[in-house]
Amino acid sequence: MSQSNPKDFHYRFENLVDLRELHQLQDDFWRATGYTCAIVNTEGKILAKSGGAAICNLHQQHEVAASVCQENYLFLHRRATQSKEYVVHRCPFGLVNAASSISIEGHHLATLLVGQVFFEPPQINDFVEQARELSCDKSTYLQALSKVPVVTEEEFLKVADYLVNQARFISLLGLQNLQKKELEQKLEVEKNTMQAIFNGSGDAIRIINVGFEVVNQNPQMDSLSGASKSQAVGKLCWETFNHHFCGTDQCILQRILRGETRVKVEVETERPDGRKVPVSLIATPLKDQNGTITGVIESYRDITDRKKAEEQLVRQKKYFEALFRASADAIAILDKENRITDINPRFQELFRYSLDEIKGLNLDQLLAPPDKLGEAQHLTRQVLEEGKIMHESLRMAKDGRLIPVLIRNTAIYIDNKIAGIQAIYTDITKHKETEKNLEEAHQRLLDIIDFLPDATFVIDQDGKVIAWNKAIEDMTGVEKEEILGKGDYVYAVPFYGRRRPVLIDLIQAYNPDLAKTYVYIEYTDKTIIGETFAPNLYNGKGAHLWVKASPLYDSQGHLVGAIESIRDISKRKQVEEKLKYLSIRDKLTGLYNRNYFEEEMRRIKIDRHGPVSIIVCDLDGLKLANDTMGHDQGDKYLKVAAQIIKEVFRETDCVARIGGDEFAVLLPFTGKAAAEEACHRIRVAVSRFNESRPVIPLHLSIGTATGHEPSQSINDIFKEADNNMYREKLLSRKSNRNALVRALTAALEQRDFNTQGHSQRLEKYCVAMGYRLGLSKNNLDDLRLLAQFHDIGKVGISDAILFKPGPLSLGEYEKMKMHCEIGHRIALSSPDLAPIADLILKHHEWWNGKGYPLGLSGEDIPLACRILAIADAYDAMTSDRPYRKALTRQEAVAELKRCAGTQFDPDLVNVFINLINKETQLET
Structure with missing residues (x-):
């Protein structure tokens, strides 16, 4: 019996035989012989059994004894696989068994067992001890023992021979079943395979x-x-x-x-x-x-799809044939040797060849001009290597015409192998003419851009600079050769010192962050206008720029670029800033103007800025200064006042000129005490200024008011301050005006130092004549004042005229004559001089009516003026002047006599001469 590992065999014994039939066979054997018969598998498990000693059944009921029996079966199984026929073995409990292997195709699948007999009567004592060890009832155990057959060894061996034959029979039966199963399986596989092929086809x-x-x-x-x-x-x-x-x-x-x-x-x-x-x-x-x-x-x-494909192929063939024949391009079909096999009508039309003339000829040699043959042959090699080419060149027609063409050659493949070439020629004569015209137009456009007055540049759709005109070269210092063809925002560097998007970049894509960098931006249709400051221009000085950007489109309406023009508006900005300054500032003094002051008053709220104080100042004597010294001097007077007031306050305080001679200061968060302290500082500053003895002393009337309650109107506070100022003005008006007149008189004397004592001498001459004429005390007082202040108006005449060494020009003389009117206005402004204001106005009238300013004559001229005219002329003639020496008394008297009846009252001349002749009388 061959030995084999059962694991190599995938069939089990119980799968190959009918265990019920074997069991029946074993039952028949047991009944006939009385021998126990069993079949055990390779794991020692009993598959079929007939008979069986009662004592063995008792052993199976005990765990240890059952295990011993199991090991005994496995031992017999191993021994049987090593024997060709059978083995005889006595079990640990003394019973004799024979075992024979059941094998199929050399694979041991089971063991056939027979026996459970004694060859000689058992020793009772041994089994009594065994019953005790198994904890089995002795009588029951011995009764079972008595039922075990006792046979001779010769008799048992005969049974064992039968056992071998039975094992072989069972093995043969199993083999037949195995072969049947394998055949059935093979047939099933073939059937399934055929069915799978049938169904899966x-x-x-x-x-x-x-x-x-x-x-x-x-x-x-x-x-x-x-x-x-x-x-x-x-x-x-x-x-x-x-x-x-x-x-x-x-x-x-x-x-x-x-x-x-x-x-x-x-x-x-x-x-x-x-x-x-x-x-x-x-x-x-x-x-x-x-x-x-x-x-x-x-x-x-x-074959529906194939039929459709064939039909489609037929249609496509007809379609492509129609395209080939109707194509606007010249097409030639070539074999792989570049020989012509077919041409379309357009080819015949363009190159003037028929198919019969050129079929089989080399296309390159046919069409390429001599200087293009090498190029054409290179293109043919290239299409055979790369599959296709596109190239612009010249090709020659039959009549010798050179035709500019676009060549598009494509390899024709059949079964992935090149079978020929399709050569397509597009006549680009008109295209070339258009190209030339476009280039000329483009150049004209560049010339126009170059001569635009505004700095201008153009970028393409990739952001590269394609135009940079002369004006932008001058603005940035960057020449076009340095920047043309460059991108990545390089055009921003001259303006901002770094690459960054600018207005032109908003054309292609809106960028809110970029838009915020412009102080002003406006979208008009597709054009963008903005204003910005470029800090890098003009060597870092920077400039304010007005910028305009617009898109550029091709003929199909596609965006191809953008153009930006730039204008330096720095001067305009300066004007705007100046206008803005002037809109809130007083032009003369530089202080805030009335509009700004009133706007600030509307803005101020006492509940948020309180307490609020307002100071109002009025410049006394401005009109007199204007009348006497002229408006230039009056303007200086205003500027001095403005500067004094401004210096008292902080830069942030609102100090304004709100009228011709009126100033105001708005002080939020300022109480009454602080406001009055500010008024005091103004008065101290004015006093300090007047201590410097200016030509015209400064006098300011000041009023202040303070609001604490939110219910108070800011306008009411202003009115209160203005009323307080006016009250002070009324109280000091007379003294201020008289002080001003005295200051003007002193200024006149300081200027005309050569005439010092002139007014005193005039007073003596005039008073003497007044006594002689019997004038009243009031008239004599007026005569005294007139002698002192008759020329007060000369403070308004420039030194250049007043002290000119030679004769005055006509224009200068006209200006000199104005001192009468100036003096008249000065006198009217002073309570002390007002009574003689009319005399000051008329003191240069002549007896014959040829004087000034009114052209009065004779006795229409006030008596005091006629007396003053004679005395003034005499004193002038007898005093030195910068342009002449003094006349003698006799010469002066003679001149008075000559002018009597023309310039002077003749009767009064005689009176004056008599007084001069009686010098002793005058001295007394």
Whole structure:
């Protein structure tokens, strides 16, 4: 008996034999012989058993004893696999067994056991001890022991020989069953394989018997025919799927039965639902084991898609043929040697060749001018290597014309191999002319851009600079050669010192962060206008710029770039800033103006800025200064006052000129005490200024008011301050005016130092004549004042005229004559001089009416003026002047006599001469 590892054999004993039949066989054996018989598998498990000693059953009920029995079976199993026939073995409990291996194809699958006998009567004492060890009832155990057969060894060995034959019989039975199973499995595999092929075929397959009945069909046939297998099987073949061969001598089955071994046709079939399906059909005979044809196997393939593709191919061929013939481009079809096989009508038209003339000729040698032949041959090699080329060049027609063409050659592939070349020639004569015109127009545009007065540049759609005019070169110092063709925001560097987006970049994409960098930006249709400051221009001085950017489009309306023009508006900005300054500032003094002051008053709220104080100042004597010294001097007077007031307050305080001679200060968060302290500082500053003895002393009337309650109106506070100022003005008006007049008089004397004592001498001459004429005390007082202040108006005459060494020009003389009117206005402004204001005005009138300013004559001239005229002329003639020496008394008297009746009152001249002659009388 061969030895083998059961694990190498995938069948188990119980799977190969019918255990019920074996059990029956064993029962018959036990009844006939009384021997216990059992079959044990390779794990020691009893598969079938007949009979069995009662004592062995007791052993099986004890865990240890059962385990010993199990080990004994395994031992017998191992021994049996090593023996060719059988082995005899006495178990640990003394019973004798024989074992024989049951093997199939050399694989041991089970062991056949027989026995459970004694060869000699057992020793009772030994088994009593054994019963005790197994905790078994002694009487029961000994009773079971008595039932064990006692046979001779010779008799038992005969039974063992039978055992071997029975084991061989069982092995043969198992082998037959094994072979049957393997055959069944093989048949099943083949059946499944054929069914899988049948069902899994990509083709639709059906089987038809010689009676034209459908025997079987696969799922693909179900789908193709529209009839399921259950619907088709048993029906005649043409009932579920037919074609025009059915019922004719070309019937597929009939052709097979006539001896054709393979029938292949393409035919249109019809389904039960009426739909027609084009198919490719292959039929082969189906034969039995004797070679007799029992039917036909039909294999169908739906060729609908192929038919459509073929039809499409035909249509495409016609379509491409039509395109080839109707193409606006010249086309030549070449073989792979570059020989012409076909040309289209446009080729014939363009190059003036017919197909018959050039078929089979080399295309390059036919069309390429001599200087282009090498180029053409290179292009042919290139298309054969790379598959296609595109190139612009010249080709020559039959009549010698050189035609600019766009060449597009493409390799023709068949089965992935180059079979020829398609050469396409597009006449680009007009395109080249248009290109030339566009280049000329582009150059003209660049010339126009270059001469634009505004700095201008242009970028393409990639952001590269394509134009940079002369004006932007001058503005930035960057020449066009340095920047043309460059991108990445390089155009921003001259303006901002770094690369960054600018207004022109908003054309392609809106950028809110970029838009915020412009102080002003406006979108008008597709144009963007903005204002910005470029800090890097003009060597870092920077400039305010007005910028305009617009898109550029091609003829199809596609965005191709943008243009930006830039204008330096720094001067305009300066003017705007100046205008803005002037809108809130007083032009003369630089203080805030009335509009700004009133706006600030409207803004201030006592509940948020309280307490609020207002100071109002009025410049006393401005009109007098204007009248006497002129408006230039009056303006200086205002500026001095403004500066004094301004210096008292902080830069942030609102100090304003709100009228011709009126100033105001708005002080939020300032109480009454602080406001009065500020007024005091103003008065101290004015006193300090007047201590410097200016030509015109400064006098300011000041008033202040303070608001604490939110219910108070800011306008009411202003009115209160203005009223307080006016009250102070009224109280000091007279003293201020008299002080001003005295200051003007002193200023006049300081200027005309050569005439010092002149007024005193005049007073003596005039008073003396007044006594002689018997004038009243009041008239004499007026005469004294007139002698002192008659020329007070000369404070308004410039030194250049007043002290000119030579004769005055006509214009200068006219200005000199104005001192009468100036003096008149000064006198009217002073309570002390007002009574003689009219005399000051008329003191230069002549007796004959040729004086000034009114042209009075004779006794229309006030007596005091006529007296003053004689005395003034005499004193002037007898005093030195910068342009002449003094006359003697006699010379002066003679001149008075000469002018009597013209310039002077003749009667008064005589009175004056008599006084002069009586010098002693004058001295007394």
